[in-house]
Amino acid sequence: MSQPIALSSEVPATCRACNVRHAGMCAVLTAAELATMARSARRTQHAPGEPLVVEDSKLTSYANVTDGVVKLSRVLRNGRQQVVGLQFAPDLLGRLFGRENLVNVEAASEVDLCRIPKDVLEQLVATNPVLKQRLLDQSLQDLDEARDWMVTLGRKDARQRVASLLLLVARRCGAPGIDDPDRVVFDLPLTRSDMADFLGLTIETVSRQISRLRHEGVVQVANHRHVVIPSLPRLETLAG
Amino acid sequence: MSQPIALSSEVPATCRACNVRHAGMCAVLTAAELATMARSARRTQHAPGEPLVVEDSKLTSYANVTDGVVKLSRVLRNGRQQVVGLQFAPDLLGRLFGRENLVNVEAASEVDLCRIPKDVLEQLVATNPVLKQRLLDQSLQDLDEARDWMVTLGRKDARQRVASLLLLVARRCGAPGIDDPDRVVFDLPLTRSDMADFLGLTIETVSRQISRLRHEGVVQVANHRHVVIPSLPRLETLAG
DNA sequence: CGACTTTTTGAACCGTATCAAATATCGTGG
DNA sequence: CCACGATATTTGATACGGTTCAAAAAGTCG
Numbered sequence: 303m304s305q306p307i308a309l310s311s312e313v314p315a316t317c318r319a320c321n322v323r324h325a326g327m328c329a330v331l332t333a334a335e336l337a338t339m340a341r342s343a344r345r346t347q348h349a350p351g352e353p354l355v356v357e358d359s360k361l362t363s364y365a366n367v368t369d370g371v372v373k374l375s376r377v378l379r380n381g382r383q384q385v386v387g388l389q390f391a392p393d394l395l396g397r398l399f400g401r402e403n404l405v406n407v408e409a410a411s412e413v414d415l416c417r418i419p420k421d422v423l424e425q426l427v428a429t430n431p432v433l434k435q436r437l438l439d440q441s442l443q444d445l446d447e448a449r450d451w452m453v454t455l456g457r458k459d460a461r462q463r464v465a466s467l468l469l470l471v472a473r474r475c476g477a478p479g480i481d482d483p484d485r486v487v488f489d490l491p492l493t494r495s496d497m498a499d500f501l502g503l504t505i506e507t508v509s510r511q512i513s514r515l516r517h518e519g520v521v522q523v524a525n526h527r528h529v530v531i532p533s534l535p536r537l538e539t540l541a542g
Numbered sequence: 543m544s545q546p547i548a549l550s551s552e553v554p555a556t557c558r559a560c561n562v563r564h565a566g567m568c569a570v571l572t573a574a575e576l577a578t579m580a581r582s583a584r585r586t587q588h589a590p591g592e593p594l595v596v597e598d599s600k601l602t603s604y605a606n607v608t609d610g611v612v613k614l615s616r617v618l619r620n621g622r623q624q625v626v627g628l629q630f631a632p633d634l635l636g637r638l639f640g641r642e643n644l645v646n647v648e649a650a651s652e653v654d655l656c657r658i659p660k661d662v663l664e665q666l667v668a669t670n671p672v673l674k675q676r677l678l679d680q681s682l683q684d685l686d687e688a689r690d691w692m693v694t695l696g697r698k699d700a701r702q703r704v705a706s707l708l709l710l711v712a713r714r715c716g717a718p719g720i721d722d723p724d725r726v727v728f729d730l731p732l733t734r735s736d737m738a739d740f741l742g743l744t745i746e747t748v749s750r751q752i753s754r755l756r757h758e759g760v761v762q763v764a765n766h767r768h769v770v771i772p773s774l775p776r777l778e779t780l781a782g
Numbered sequence: 783c784g785a786c787t788t789t790t791t792g793a794a795c796c797g798t799a800t801c802a803a804a805t806a807t808c809g810t811g812g
Numbered sequence: 813c814c815a816c817g818a819t820a821t822t823t824g825a826t827a828c829g830g831t832t833c834a835a836a837a838a839g840t841c842g
Binding site for chain 4: 503
Binding site: 374376378380382384386387397404434437438442446448451452453457458500 | 614616618619620622623624626627637644645671674677678681682684685686688689691692693695696697698739740741742782
């Protein structure tokens with residue numbers, strides 16, 4: 303589950319800690335800082351549903367999501383769950399400052415992380431303002447996304463919500479067609495249950511709306527997971 | 543609407559720029575920085591409904607909310623509105639970094655601001671890491687609040703939503719009873735329409751739920767605005 | 783192939799939206 | 813201070829979208 307990282311001589315844009323080309327923290331570190339980071343960073347893999355926060359609800363390490371999708375959620379006393387955020391690669395995961403983590407963090411799909419212990423990162427942040435800026439940017443992006451989703455939850459009907467989610471995933475995970483950039487293909491990293499919990503709907507309603515979009519030719523679905531969007535603009539229109 | 547600020551010799555915890563005791567930016571500034579800030583800060587007052595962002599959707603100044611409530615909202619293409627955030631005194635308003643402002647900002651109630659031009663603030667932030675931290679903290683708080691509200695919008699029914707909003711306002715604006723700290727009194731800084739737009743409901747549903755809570759003795763309401771919560775814990779239970 | 787899980791589909795019910803009208807409140811001027 | 817009109821809020825009747833409960837179909841894994 304966790305392995306030390308060997309320092310390697312990759313091209314600068316590739317994270318030396320996790321050997322993956324990503325737009326996370328590593329891009330803004332000096333060579334010396336990268337070396338420090340590589341010494342303490344750990345690359346971990348996680349299966350769908352696996353909780354990513356150990357030490358009872360206290361995130362002791364910060365992480366780059368290098369592959370897959372991470373699900374942030376809260377549960378109500380009555381047991382109902384609401385997904386409050388999705389982090390796609392190459393998002394940053396965790397929070398250095400402020401109150402403790404109030405959300406459940408778990409892998410939605412197969413997930414690869416490049417973790418760095420909190421204290422090491424705090425050290426780096428203290429001396430590297432650009433890195434701190436990068437963390438601030440991530441929290442601002444998270445805030446924008448949360449507010450976008452408030453609009454979806456508050457003012458869109460079931461059809462628009464499902465379209466909005468497909469659009470979100472298409473933009474983050476989708477591969478545009480070579481000849482037709484409006485055509486996008488991807489595998490859903492979420493179960494119907496996850497989708498419902500993100501959309502504030504039931505799985506039945508999610509399923510019905512996907513069926514409806516399928517009958518209308520807005521999406522094609524194989525094996526419940528493999529999705530083709532023939533026309534992204536059409537989906538955008540439907541998303542409200 | 544805007545007046546220069548005279549430098550005064552207040553106690554340290556009182557903002558020299560706006561002469562108001564608040565937990566905004568001023569608490570973390572040095573004497574020299576406070577002087578700089580006082581030179582360029584402006585205190586402004588605004589009537590309910592007044593837009594607070596000039597220069598077409600570009601917030602050119604950062605501000606402390608020193609009194610009142612500011613409403614952040616987005617509008618859908620179909621004209622429906624969703625309130626995505628409320629800023630109460632002494633919250634900070636605006637964003638220095640990241641993409642441009644994507645939200646409408648307007649006074650919900652009578653609002654007093656202590657504004658500081660963006661470039662002056664950027665100057666201060668560059669030399670004062672504690673101030674930058676304060677800004678980061680605010681955005682993390684905003685993120686937490688947005689995610690709280692996603693749970694409300696996604697998984698609570700109308701009654702719980704209205705109770706949640708009353709609770710939110712009670713906590714930020716309420717005066718607890720001297721002999722009974724569970725008893726809270728406040729004036730609603732929002733119209734029914736604002737409430738509906740924040741809760742993802744219609745004004746009719748909001749009104750009905752408030753009536754219901756009133757009949758049940760959970761709240762007392764006078765003049766549609768003046769609210770008494772006899773038992774905050776009871777309201778907390780109802781909020782889900 | 784067969785057991786299990788996930789997803790889809792169906793029918794009835796319920797909560798909220800919608801449309802409509804009555805009532806309360808506020809601001810303004812007599 | 814009261815009367816008046818404008819606006820905000822409350823209340824009522826009906827319709828619709830999404831939930832709930834139930835069962836069938838599709839997909840997954842041993």
